[in-house]
Amino acid sequence: MNLNQTDLLVSHVAQATAQLKIALDIQPDYADEHFAQFTIGQHCLMLTDKAPVPMTPIHSGTILHFQVENVDQELERLKAAGQTVLCGPQKMDWGTYSLLIQGPDQIVLDFYSFV
Numbered sequence: 221m222n223l224n225q226t227d228l229l230v231s232h233v234a235q236a237t238a239q240l241k242i243a244l245d246i247q248p249d250y251a252d253e254h255f256a257q258f259t260i261g262q263h264c265l266m267l268t269d270k271a272p273v274p275m276t277p278i279h280s281g282t283i284l285h286f287q288v289e290n291v292d293q294e295l296e297r298l299k300a301a302g303q304t305v306l307c308g309p310q311k312m313d314w315g316t317y318s319l320l321i322q323g324p325d326q327i328v329l330d331f332y333s334f335v
Contacts, residue, residue: 223263224262224263224264225263225264225265225266226263226264226265226266226284227266227267227268228265228266228267228268228282228324228325228327229268229269229271229275229277230267230268230269230277230324230325231269231277231324231325232269232324233251233252233253233254233255233256233267233268233269234251234253235324236256236267236323236324236325237251237256237267239303239323239324240256240258240265240267240323240324242301242302242303243298243301243303243321243323243329244258244260244286244329245297246258246260254268254269254270255267255268255270256268260286265284267324277325282326282327282328283320283327283328283329283330284323284327284328284329284330285330285332286329286330286331286332287332287333287334288331288332288333289333290333291308291309291317291318291319291331291332291333292309294319294331295308295309295319295331298319298321298331303321303322304321304322305319305320305321306320306321306322306328307319307320308320311335312332315334315335316332316333316334316335317332317333317334317335318330318331318332319331319332
């Protein structure tokens, strides 16, 4: 088994794509008004506003974790880009140094490294 894709239902694909382009510092592989796709390592992160089955988007509690080389450098880059820092960077009880920022539709992005 291989978990290799995450599809997030968002309210505005174009806005979410623009925010993730800045936050992740990468371009999407594909983007239109209803769908966007980013390849991150071996994982595909997709955004859509039209689910293939009836769904109610509830993202509270969703955190996407991105391992980075230098959390403090990410903090400076993200602050310069106008991203909203929610917490950190700080050492977490489970052994990571984490920076949490606000993503689209109440999704939280965690940029972390191991300490």
